[in-house]
Amino acid sequence: MTVIADLRAGLTGMVAAAVAGVDDPEYPGVSIADLGLLEQIEVDMAGHARIGLIPTFSGCPALDVITTDVHAAVAAVTGVSSVEVTWLGSPSWSTNRITPRARKVLSNQFTVAVQDRNTPATCARCGNPTTEQSPFGPSRCRAVHRCNNCIEVIEVLRV
Amino acid sequence: MEAFEDFLDHGGIVEPVDTIPDPYREAVFRFIELHANSELMGGLTERDWIPRTPGLRHKIKILAKTQDEIGHGHLLYMVAADLGIKSRSEMLEDLFAGRSRFHNVFHYRAKTWGDQVAIAFLVDAAALASQQAVFKVCSYGPYRRILKRIITEEGFHMRFGEERMLKIAEGTDFQRAMFQQSIDDWWWPSLQLFGPDSRPDDVLLRWHIKSERNEVLRFQWVQKFVPLLHDYGFTVPDPGLTFDSEEGHWVSGPIDWMPLEQTLQQAGPDSARRIGEAAANWEKSQWVRDALNRVAELADAA
Numbered sequence: 174m175t176v177i178a179d180l181r182a183g184l185t186g187m188v189a190a191a192v193a194g195v196d197d198p199e200y201p202g203v204s205i206a207d208l209g210l211l212e213q214i215e216v217d218m219a220g221h222a223r224i225g226l227i228p229t230f231s232g233c234p235a236l237d238v239i240t241t242d243v244h245a246a247v248a249a250v251t252g253v254s255s256v257e258v259t260w261l262g263s264p265s266w267s268t269n270r271i272t273p274r275a276r277k278v279l280s281n282q283f284t285v286a287v288q289d290r291n292t293p294a295t296c297a298r299c300g301n302p303t304t305e306q307s308p309f310g311p312s313r314c315r316a317v318h319r320c321n322n323c324i325e326v327i328e329v330l331r332v
Numbered sequence: 333m334e335a336f337e338d339f340l341d342h343g344g345i346v347e348p349v350d351t352i353p354d355p356y357r358e359a360v361f362r363f364i365e366l367h368a369n370s371e372l373m374g375g376l377t378e379r380d381w382i383p384r385t386p387g388l389r390h391k392i393k394i395l396a397k398t399q400d401e402i403g404h405g406h407l408l409y410m411v412a413a414d415l416g417i418k419s420r421s422e423m424l425e426d427l428f429a430g431r432s433r434f435h436n437v438f439h440y441r442a443k444t445w446g447d448q449v450a451i452a453f454l455v456d457a458a459a460l461a462s463q464q465a466v467f468k469v470c471s472y473g474p475y476r477r478i479l480k481r482i483i484t485e486e487g488f489h490m491r492f493g494e495e496r497m498l499k500i501a502e503g504t505d506f507q508r509a510m511f512q513q514s515i516d517d518w519w520w521p522s523l524q525l526f527g528p529d530s531r532p533d534d535v536l537l538r539w540h541i542k543s544e545r546n547e548v549l550r551f552q553w554v555q556k557f558v559p560l561l562h563d564y565g566f567t568v569p570d571p572g573l574t575f576d577s578e579e580g581h582w583v584s585g586p587i588d589w590m591p592l593e594q595t596l597q598q599a600g601p602d603s604a605r606r607i608g609e610a611a612a613n614w615e616k617s618q619w620v621r622d623a624l625n626r627v628a629e630l631a632d633a634a
Contacts, residue, residue, distance in 0.1 A: 198488050199481075234396030237389070238491065284477045306410065311403025311485060312396070319410065324348035325474055326410045328481065 177218070184252045185216045191246040192224060198238045199312075200285075203278050205239060209270020212261055220254035222247050225261045229314040236260060267332045279330070286318070288331045296320035296327055303327055340540050345473045348414050359535050360472045361415040368408035369427050369434035370459075375401030376610055377438060381448050393492050400489070404482050411474045428611035430598045435459070436591075437521050439600025446507070446514035449500050452493030454515075454522040454557065460486045461549050462526065462542075469543040501564040508565075515561060516569040523584070524592040526550040551581075558582045 192214065193206040205211060205226070213225030224243055228236055240258045247256045268289050271279075279285040280297040288294040294303045294316075303318035310317045310328050318327045336353050346352060346360075378398040385391045409420045418426070426432040437455045442448055463483055470476040500511045530537060530545040537545065558568055559582075572585015594600050598607065 198491075199484050201484060232392055232395070234393045235488070238488070283481055285481070307406060309399070309403070310406070311400045311481075313399070315403075317403070317406060317410070324414050326407050326414075326478060328407070 181216060181218065184220070184250070185214055187250050188216055188222050188224075188247055188253065189214050191250050192243055195239070195242045195246050198235050198242075200279065200283060202282060203275050205243070207272040207275035209266060209272070210239070212264070216253070220252050221257070222250075222253050222255070223257045223259065225259050227261050227264065227266050229266045232313065268330055271330070284325065284327060285315075286327050286329045288316070288329045290332055294318055294327070294329045294331075296323065296325060298325055298327075299323050303329070305329075337539070340471050343540075344471065345476070346471055347473045352415075355535070356539055357415055358417065359539065360475065360541060361412055361417045363536060363541060364408055364412040364415070364472075364475055365418070365423055366433050366435070367463075368405050368412055368423065369432060370438060371401050371405035371408060372427070373434045373438040373606060373610060375399075375405060376613065377442060377451075377606075381442070381445075384445070385448075386445065390496070397489055397492070400485050404485070407478050407482075408475075411478055414474065424614065428607065428614055430603075430607050433596060435525060436595040436600065437518075437525055438606060439595035439598075439603045440517070440521055441602040441605070444510055444514060446500065446510035447518065449493070449496045449511060450514035450518040450522075452489065453497040454518055455525065456486065456489050456493050457556070458522050458525040458553055460490060461553055465544040465549055466542045469540045471540040497564075501566070512566055515566055519569050520588075520591065523550060523553065523587070524589070526553065528589055528592070550584075554582050554584055 189206075189211075192211055193204050195205050197203050197205055197208055197210075200208075208229070210226050210228070211224070212227050213223070215223040215225075224247060226239070226243070240260075243258050244256050247253055247258075268287050271287050276287050279287060284297045286294050286297045286303070294305075295301060296303050296318075299320060299322050301320055301322040303320050305316055306319050306326075307317045309315075314330055316329045316331050318329045319325070320327055333353055333355075336356065340346075346356070375398050378394060378401055382391065382394050382398065385394045409423060412418070412423060413420045423432065427434065437451070437458075442451060460483065463479060463486065467476060467479040467483055470479060497511075500507050503511075526549050527546040529547040534545075536542045558573065561568055570585050574583050574585075575581075576583050591600070595603065598604075
């Protein structure tokens with residue numbers, strides 16, 4: 174039994190690595206796992222993989238693309254016989270699920286800041302506090318801020 | 333100016349806090365203003381199609397695309413305003429009064445769903461190619477950084493456009509005939525989005541605001557779309573189009589630039605209606621801005 178349990182744990186690990194290799198379609202180089210979208214991975218004895226994801230917001234237009242990409246990545250793992258990708262209704266996503274690594278890439282590569290609940294946003298370039306210009310940007314999960322120090326328009330990922 | 337040009341030639345990036353020569357400031361401003369206006373006018377066109385988009389899945393995508401375009405416009409107006417030539421409201425007033433320009437493709441009317449697909453497929457690809465050519469070199473820092481995000485989102489729209497094109501291409505005879513009509517109507521406007529051949533003294537090229545000559549981008553676009561449309565059994569409405577078998581590429585027939593000229597004069601087929609509707613929309617949504625300003629005032633007072 175322990176051998177089988179080990180094999181299953183190994184396969185689950187490989188599936189997890191495959192999901193972590195899927196980037197967000199709008200931020201190439203930022204894994205969906207690092208953005209906090211990955212909630213559940215279950216792989217049964219028959220190699221059936223169930224991936225539970227949570228959206229940043231339910232009307233997000235990227236869900237289909239992410240589903241397709243995750244499906245393809247997991248199906249390519251040796252030992253996986255079938256894949257089911259589900260968008261879960263709970264828990265709800267929040268910015269505190271974003272890993273430090275993803276925050277760094279968002280800031281350095283995309284000039285995008287991350288704002289956690291009850292904390293002020295800071296400029297992705299100079300670190301000074303920003304001022305909000307609009308609660309909505311090009312997407313529901315982003316606000317538009319401005320840094321008056323370096324005169325930069327900053328998008329802020331927010332709850 | 334010579335030192336400044338030397339700085340640009342060596343890959344220098346200009347930031348708003350730097351000393352910027354006026355001609356450069358003016359050229360970058362005009363360019364970003366045109367881009368911002370085009371995002372706004374494009375977003376409004378997209379919005380018109382939300383109720384008429386077939387299927388919930390596509391409707392969600394059109395909704396999101398509308399928000400993307402308006403959001404891009406918003407970011408770009410801020411970057412343009414920071415150049416200190418016109419404020420955001422001055423830019424909008426000029427746009428709604430027909431005093432400033434937006435891309436030629438938004439001077440035409442999208443009449444059918446086929447047109448929407450053709451726009452998502454042909455026009456978005458042309459716009460993306462132009463933006464990529466700017467992003468590659470762009471010497472103005474804030475614009476370059478915004479473009480990086482805009483381009484990844486536009487690339488995402490392209491995926492939708494291709495998906496929709498496949499669906500209509502594999503559709504009924506009626507759908508295919510509708511799409512052929514849309515290709516006939518949108519081929520030339522899309523091609524003219526790149527503009528006439530770049531002039532030798534084009535400052536946008538000299539100051540590394542964009543990286544590629546208009547005719548080169550236009551040529552590349554033709555190489556991509558002619559074979560694609562032929563593969564799906566559609567025709568391209570260019571009687572002068574030939575294949576140069578020695579060079580292995582497609583060559584467009586003579587281009588009539590009159591329609592582009594008319595759109596530049598705000599006298600395109602749908603210019604008056606488009607500008608009028610955008611202006612009316614701005615007036616109708618005044619209460620939202622008033623409410624937001626009032627909330628901000630109350631927050632400041634508290």
